[in-house]
Amino acid sequence: MNYSLGNMLGRRMALASLDPDAKGYIDAVVAAGGTVSGTQRTALNTFYETGKVEGWLPSLKRLYLPIWGVAAPNAICMTSLTSGTFVGGVTHGSGFVKGNGTTGYFDMGISPNTLGMLTTSGHMAALTKVTAGAGARVMIGASDALTDRMQMYKASGSIFSRYIESADGQISGVASDTGIITSSRTPGNRRLYRRSTSARSLVASNTLPDAVVMPTRNCFAMASSTLIGASFFSDAEFGAYGLGMGMNDAVDEAYSLALKNLWERTTGLTLP
């Protein structure tokens, strides 16, 4: 009896003290058919509160947590509460989504340019649970032309990041595409990181000058927008993906750790 009462009071207090942004996202997920447990509510609340305390939450323009096993809640952005669109063959699993590698992808419904991302400031992130197959497989990407590309992808045992430049500005390194891959652009600097369950490492970086313009085509996950539509489809399992403004090393580290904690606590799974 005492235990039950304590439990009820604890749950009510937890619900009453939810961060308003966490509550907004949870309400949207539930309205779309997602089931959010008490543990998941707490994890989501911690993520938003941590992001505000550490200062990286306002940098996130779009972030999706497609763990709910249903398309509608999986399509909801955690920061804007807008919905993107799943297109083609996409599996909605428990804790992840997976494109079929030939037709399936996620259209965020907005371009990096419209989001206000800058040639000198941008960030991409993807949490990959299971690696993609052979070939060039884009995690997240938008492309207007060969010199206006913002893409993070896996190919030939390496991971790559392009941020608004041609091959000169592409950075890459031999690394698995599993874990949390983040790519950040700040003035005069590009960096590509991988966080696994046990460590975070800098995969590649360079300091080439800033260039050209931001893509005006929509940003996709599990593929890249291109002049003929979606291309470079991925068949990896993704637990999260998003983009926003540039982050320095410390901020990127804090954000990717918070994303790891969020995904692990909401899914009960362990980051590869």
Add this chain to the structure above:
Amino acid sequence: MIGFVVTPEQAQAVNAAIAEAQTSRGMPVFWLAGSNPIYTGEHAGECFIPCDDATLATPLIGHPPQTPQDFPEFAVIIESMGGLDARIEIPAADISQQPEPEPESI
């Protein structure tokens, strides 16, 4: 890959109808069957709308989740393409032309 081979205009109309089924219920467009240009093979120049069993069973919305087949509009859309029996198999390579050089090769 199994799905419908249609004209580009039909593909556009099909996806517009799927979008309308969502917006008419006050929902955002969170799911589309999509369509892919066919570049090579017997049906080059036409469009492919993927429609395998997994697509038909996609959990879309609600708890328990509704699938495309739970929406009455979906049956009408499928019929407009000749019904499920009109689906055909095409090789994935027929829709896989890349618009740019392989990323790692440039």
